[in-house]
Amino acid sequence: MTTVEQTLQALRDAGLKITASRRAIIETLAEMNRHVTAAELLEAVQARVPEIGKASVYRTLDVLVRLNVVQACTLGSTSTTYILTTAGHHHHLVCLVCHRTIEIDECLLDEATEAIGRKFGFLVEGHLVEVYGKCPDCMQTSPTQTT
Amino acid sequence: MTTVEQTLQALRDAGLKITASRRAIIETLAEMNRHVTAAELLEAVQARVPEIGKASVYRTLDVLVRLNVVQACTLGSTSTTYILTTAGHHHHLVCLVCHRTIEIDECLLDEATEAIGRKFGFLVEGHLVEVYGKCPDCMQTSPTQTT
């Protein structure tokens, strides 16, 4: 079962409709296979189906996040990025000064989260970890300047 | 040494100026002592010093984040929230459906982050953990409806 099929299935399981727009958005996300902003995704989706609007992209991302098949992520910057959770779980190391970001493949967390969820009656479906610091380049320069 | 003094000292140490605006912003952050959006902070700061502008609030928050005396946090919603790191370290459990948020006092992570930093030459100064799932209320309702 491909990533796209898995994602469509999650929509079906939730009783939601598989529309042409949703299909295009999901296929594009799967092809890009990296953290993308809503704006980047919109552009890529429109290259495929020009009439899709911004609202649909935001609405679909919202649904996919609720279903936990897409992870939303801030990466210390202004706009949120999105990635299919099936694209593989990873975390980030973010430089507080220049915002350079490095992917960390190993998961720093796992069992701990379920215990936390149980404590509050939550069904835990995912987690986000971002580690902040100063990158090698920025350590040598003034603490506030943007490299 | 109070939280406010510590924060002012961090500015001094970085060779930055202690202006009336920065002082007011920092004092307000310390008084609020919780996660606040830039807009909330602006309003609270203006109640104290009306002529302070929006740009100064954003600029000051930016500086404080770089110095790691303020933590920026997304909490699964649209706008970023800020909190003084001296206000105490904690994490969040966020409902993907209704965005209800619960604070977790115990830190799920600690030593692991430094090891990661070393590996990439980063000086680690903080981290963010958000655990996502479905809250007790939303488990009983449709997966996409906003409670």
Added chain:
DNA sequence: TTTCTATTGAAACAAAGTTTCATTTAGGGT
């Protein structure tokens, strides 16, 4: 006190995200 430069407020601007509404469409029931 003087000087230098960081910082400021205001306002215009840009980007990100949401809402509204008339129209279309997926897909279950028949």
Added chain:
DNA sequence: ACCCTAAATGAAACTTTGTTTCAATAGAAA
């Protein structure tokens, strides 16, 4: 295969969030 209805859509207006510009101000070091 065809209705029917609720879900979903695109477009556009709108709101919120964040950034830039620029002339004026004010820390703080000498």
